[in-house]
Amino acid sequence: MTEAPVSVRRPPAPNPAERAKTIATRGGPATIMPTVESAGCEAERVEPVLHHVHHSGSVSILLPDEHPMVRASRQAQRGELAVMVELADHAPVALREPVRGLLWITGWLRPLTEVSARARAVSIAEQRPDHRLLDVGHGLTLLRLTPASLVLADAEGTHSLRPHMFSAAPPDPFHDYEAEWLRHLESDHPDVVEQLGRHLPADLRGGRIRPLGLDRYGLRLRVESPAGDHDVRLAFSRTVDSPPQLAAELRRLLGYPFLRHQHGED
Numbered sequence: 001m002t003e004a005p006v007s008v009r010r011p012p013a014p015n016p017a018e019r020a021k022t023i024a025t026r027g028g029p030a031t032i033m034p035t036v037e038s039a040g041c042e043a044e045r046v047e048p049v050l051h052h053v054h055h056s057g058s059v060s061i062l063l064p065d066e067h068p069m070v071r072a073s074r075q076a077q078r079g080e081l082a083v084m085v086e087l088a089d090h091a092p093v094a095l096r097e098p099v100r101g102l103l104w105i106t107g108w109l110r111p112l113t114e115v116s117a118r119a120r121a122v123s124i125a126e127q128r129p130d131h132r133l134l135d136v137g138h139g140l141t142l143l144r145l146t147p148a149s150l151v152l153a154d155a156e157g158t159h160s161l162r163p164h165m166f167s168a169a170p171p172d173p174f175h176d177y178e179a180e181w182l183r184h185l186e187s188d189h190p191d192v193v194e195q196l197g198r199h200l201p202a203d204l205r206g207g208r209i210r211p212l213g214l215d216r217y218g219l220r221l222r223v224e225s226p227a228g229d230h231d232v233r234l235a236f237s238r239t240v241d242s243p244p245q246l247a248a249e250l251r252r253l254l255g256y257p258f259l260r261h262q263h264g265e266d
Contacts, residue, residue, distance in 0.1 A: 011235035012217045016159035017169035020152045022215070023089040023103045024053035025171040027128070032061065032069065035082040035106060049140060050132050051085070052124045057166040059085050059105055059145040060124055062132060070141045073109050080108040085145060089154070091212055092179035093186050095222055097229050100213060101154030107147040117142040155220075155231045172215045173241040181246075182211040195254050196221060199234050216240050219253070 014022070032046040046069055050062040063070050073081040089101040112120060114137055121133040121142060136142045150161040174181070185193060197209045200223065207225030214220070218235040236249040 010156075011233045013156050013233065014172055014215050014217060015169070016152050016156070017161055017165045018172060019101070019154060019156065020103050020150060020159075020161055020166055021169040022171040022175045023087055023101055023152070024057075024166075025175050026089065027052070028090055029088050031086050032109075033084050033086065034069070034072070035084050050130060052128065053087070053105070055167060057105060057147040057150060057163045059107075059147070060120055061085070061109070061143045061145060062136070062140050063143065065139055065141050067141075069109075070111060070143070073111055073143060080110045080146075083107070083109045083145065091222070092182050093210060093212075095210060095212070095229075096224060101152065104151045104153075105145065105147050106149050106151075107145045109143050109145045111141055111143050120144070174214050174216065174246070177243070178214045182214060185211045192250075192254065193221075196234065199253065200232055204230055204232065214246075219250070 013019070030048060030051040032048060033044060046063070046067070048061045048063055050060075052060045054060065069081070069083075073079065084104055084106045087103040087105070088099050089103070090098045091100050111117075117136050121136045124130075125133050132140065147163045147166070150163065150166055152159045152161065172178075193209050193211060196219070197205055200209070200221070204223045204225070207223040207227075207230070210222040210224060212220040212222040212231060216236075216239045218233050221232050221234065223230045223232065234253055237252060238249075240246050240249055
């Protein structure tokens with residue numbers, strides 16, 4: 001991750017809770033770490049078989065029955081193990097520094113009863129079908145992390161969040177559209193990416209311009225140069241929530257004159 005060049009007024013962006021919810025909803029790679037050394041876990045960083053962040057901020061984690069973290073959670077006082085889940089937000093295009101943001105969810109991990117685990121597995125499968133959920137109770141244990149706090153770190157800064165703030169926030173409307181759109185922009189429309197570069201500060205225009213991110217407030221570009229990487233946000237003239245509105249704002253950024261005639265100066 002890299003910071004955008006400092007400016008007097010930063011372009012508008014989704015608030016921290018919305019950005020955190022978007023990262024969680026995308027379902028990127030996750031690792032789990034005990035928050036105390038005496039947790040009795042052999043591995044410092046654990047990659048779950050499957051993870052799912054629920055709307056409330058609780059996290060369902062699937063691990064082999066005999067995994068040290070499963071044993072530690074069963075042996076912990078009150079049957080709860082203090083852990084932190086780290087979620088990485090990876091750019092959908094191949095960048096030399098692919099991580100755009102990190103979300104850490106700290107809380108208490110405990111294994112679910114057989115009945116609760118099966119009910120939760122069914123609930124997860126309704127949102128994201130996965131054959132591994134069929135192995136709950138047959139070699140895999142489903143655990144639940146109850147969140148106590150969340151921390152988001154991305155190009156906009158570092159922010160602490162309470163679970164109720166995360167729960168109340170919606171994901172960005174383009175969260176399930178962004179990856180395909182950015183890959184299409186880079187592979188099929190490199191000329192458009194180059195034209196967007198005219199909005200960059202003069203000292204960045206010699207680098208390689210890559211599409212980095214999309215949300216309802218604007219488009220983010222990554223400039224890769226020998227001197228380092230720089231992220232720049234290009235703000236839309238208004239917030240958007242649909243592909244047609246996005247197309248109109250992209251044309252506006254490209255400076256197509258007919259757009260002003262068609263849509264006015266709104």
